[in-house]
Amino acid sequence: MLEWLHIENIAVIEEADIRFQPGFNALTGETGAGKSIVIDALGAVLGGRTSRELIRTGAERAFASAAFSGVSADLPGLAECGAAPDEDGCLVMQREIGSDGRSLCRVGGRPVTVSQMRRVGEELLNIHGQHDGVQLLDEERHVAYLDRFGRTEDVLAAYQASYSAMAELQKKISALRMDEAEKARRMDSLRFQIDELERAQLTPGEEEGLAERRNLLRNGEKYLSALSGADYCLSGGEESGGAVSAIRDAEEALYGIRTLGEEMGRLYERLGALRSEAYDIAETVRDLRESFDFSPAELDAVESRTDLLYRLKKKYGATVEDMLAYLDRCRAELDAMETADDTLARLEKQLTGARKAVEEAGAALTAARKAAAAELEARILRELRDLDMNKVRFAIDFAPREPGADGCDTVRFLMSANVGEDLRPIARIASGGELARIMLALKNVLAEQESVGTLVFDEVDTGVSGRAAQKVAEKLAQVSRRKQVLCVTHLPQLAAMADTHFSVEKGERDGRTYTKVVLLDRERRKAELARITGGAKVTPALLESAGELLDEAEAYRATL
Template sequence: MLELLHIENIAVIEQADIQFRPGFNALTGETGAGKSIVIDALGAVLGGRTSRDLIRTGSKRAVVSAEFSGVEADLPGLAQCGGSLDEEGLLILQRELDADGKNLCRVNGRPVTVAQLRALGAELLNIHGQHDGQQLLDEERHGAYLDTFGRLDGALGEYRAAYGSMAELRRKMDALRMDEAEKARKVDSLTFQIQELERAELRPGEEEELLERRDLLRNGEKYLSAVQGADGCLNGDDETGGAVSLIQEAANSLAHVKGRNGRLEEIWNRLEQLRCEAYDLADSVRDMLGEFDFSPEELDAVENRADQLYRLKKKYGSTVEDMLTFLDRSRRELDEIETADDTLARLAGQLSAAEKKTVVVGAALTKARKSAAEELEKRILKELADLDMGRVRFSIEFTPGEPGPDGCDAIRFLMSANAGEDLKPIARIASGGELARIMLALKNVLAEQEQIGTLVFDEVDTGVSGRAAQKVAEKLAQVSRHKQVLCVTHLPQLAAMADVHFSVEKGERGGRTFTEVLQLDRRRRMEELARITGGSKVTDALLQSAGELLDGAEAYRGKL
């Protein structure tokens, strides 16, 4: 259950703390006062999409936090983000929105990603928006509603796995099928590419070695002169000794006295170490002189090879390794084309088996769906009867078809709003008010299949009035006996039926617009209901009617 919603700098709300209660919570207010902003803030803290425009003008950051109680400790979303309940069993979600577009999300103080927050939020609270009824017009969604009600994830997953295997086999076979002219062109192209790359005799790491050798050859005289100079200094020449011999002479000079003085012995030891290092360096320099044995012909050969690799890279890959990968892939593709007939025959056998399995699994899914459909029809009709739509006929139609990604049949909801009328697609006959009530009925039925503790209805009364509005209010009151209900409404019947009534009020202070969310006592509720009913002019008669509306609602709730 949602206990507390804290909002800072969201649109016109500078700061608000809304303490929700168990049961039916209603929010009312003038159009534009900020009711939907409360829902937007709630959606944000549950990981919904947000915009920097949501941040209050002049503020660098917006913060929303939501405190939930009665949460199951083993929620999958809680485990996925590594979170846990606090010592009091509470779960606090928080989201900070920065003006630079950054987000910071936390679950009980632990940083999480927006995706993790969204997954967890979906297990805590369900928001039914004012336009959700329009989703019923999209017949592609009807099957998903039925699968959710029937808890057919397992059967649907098994079918999709079978269909996916079948579709992959078809894709492979389509890729192998080609006419003889196209096949000949493809074989010629692949053969040429393979032969060109094979003639190049590529090997991994060759290009790096080649470029290093080319650099050495291009600057050979400069390198040779430098190394010769170093060799002369270390090894000397016919006239002078080098550094190695001079260090050796220094060590020999101290050799006969080093045992008589500790400091002299230390110097002698260091000279010996230096002589050994100098000797190794002199050998390395001498070896390098031997490596500088090259000719103009070698430079030409290296240049030609580098140019060949450059031209091949433009056609087959940015590195030698990429070109070798291309070669392997081309060989496999050529082999597949040359053996395509055998492969097609083998795949055809596999496809036949996959198609049979898909049909069998699809039939099992259809059977499970039809069983769930019978129960869903009964549940929806019962809900609609409670919503003053007792004469409505509701049916779920199955139309067999070819196997598709979601099954072997098309599913759509049909209804007849008036006695004697044939069942027809909802999109063709349902009014706005009927759509709203059918969607409410569907949401209520689906909510019973979930462990979600809080349902939010954002102006679900759109297109509903009169006796139908009273029935919607009674239905929400019934739902609120086993789940917490939050409802943004413009109807006095719904507001009066609430256990707790909040008013969203907009004002001006210091040249800035601000919105407050206030919990109303009975007197203020009467005034708010009178305003909703009669507009800006609140009369004694309207106040008396509002009081009677509250009394009637309280009496109805007492019977639940």
């Protein structure tokens, strides 16, 4: 159950705290006062879509927080985000919306993503917007409503698995059944590319080696000159010794005094190590100088190979490894095309089996849907009778169609509003008030199948008046005995039927518009009902009528 809602800087609401009660909660107020903004705030804190436009002018952020009681630790979605209700079963959900459009979401004090927040919110509260009745006009939604009522998830999942397998086979077969001329062109292109890449005899990692060798060959004279200079300095020439010889002479000079003290001994050892290192370096320099064979022909070959790799990379990949991977793909594609006839025959055989599996799964899904449809028809009709639609007939029509992602059925909701009229699609004959009541009936039936504890109706009374409005009010009162109900309304019948009544009031202060939400006692409820009924001029007669309406509503609730 929704315990309270806290709002900061959302549209015209600077700050508001609303403590909801069990049963039927009604919100009323002048048009534009901000009633639907309360619903928008509630939708935001449950993970609904928002934008920076929701933020109150002049504020840097908007914030909404809601607390729910009686939340089970096993509620779907909680484990995914690592959140949990407290020991009393209370769960707090918070959302902050910044001026940059970004949101900061928390569930049970833990940061979560918007999608995770939405997943949890869907299990706690269901919002029926004032335009939801129009959804009934979209016949593509009818099968989804039926599946939701019939809980056909498992049967539908089995069908969709079979359908996906069949669709994948059809995709493969379609790819193999290309035009023969196009196929020949593609095979010629593949053979050319394979031949060009195979003739190149690519080797992984050769680019790096080529670059290093080319750089060396391009600087051959400089390389040899540097090595020769280093060799002379280290090893000397015919007329003089080099550094190695000088270090050896120094070592021999200290040989006779190496035992005269610890310091002399260490110095002698260091000279010995230095001579060994210098000797190794000199040998390495000499080997490099003697092994380097500068050949203009080799430089030309390296340049040519580098140019070849450059040209191939422009066509087949950014690196040698990428080109080799592309070569493997070309070989595999060419092989598949050369053996296409055999593959096609094999896939056709598999497709026959896949079609049969889809037909069987589709038949099982249709059977499950028809069984659910019979029950849903009866339930909807009972609800419509309660909503003063005694003459209405409602039926769910099935028509076979080609298998699709959601089954092999076209499902349509049909109705007849008047005696003697044929059943026809809802979109063609239902009025606005009838759509609102049918949607309310459907929502009530679906809600009974779900664990959601709170139902929110935003102006569910659109297009409804008179006796029908009273029936809608009674239906919401009945529902509120099983689940908490929040209703934004303009009808006195619905507002009077509520157990708890809030007024959303707009005013001005310091040149700014402010909205507040006020809990009404009986006297203020009478005044609000009189305003709703008679407009700006509230007369004693209207107040007396409002009192009678409250008394009648209280008497009706006592019978539930």
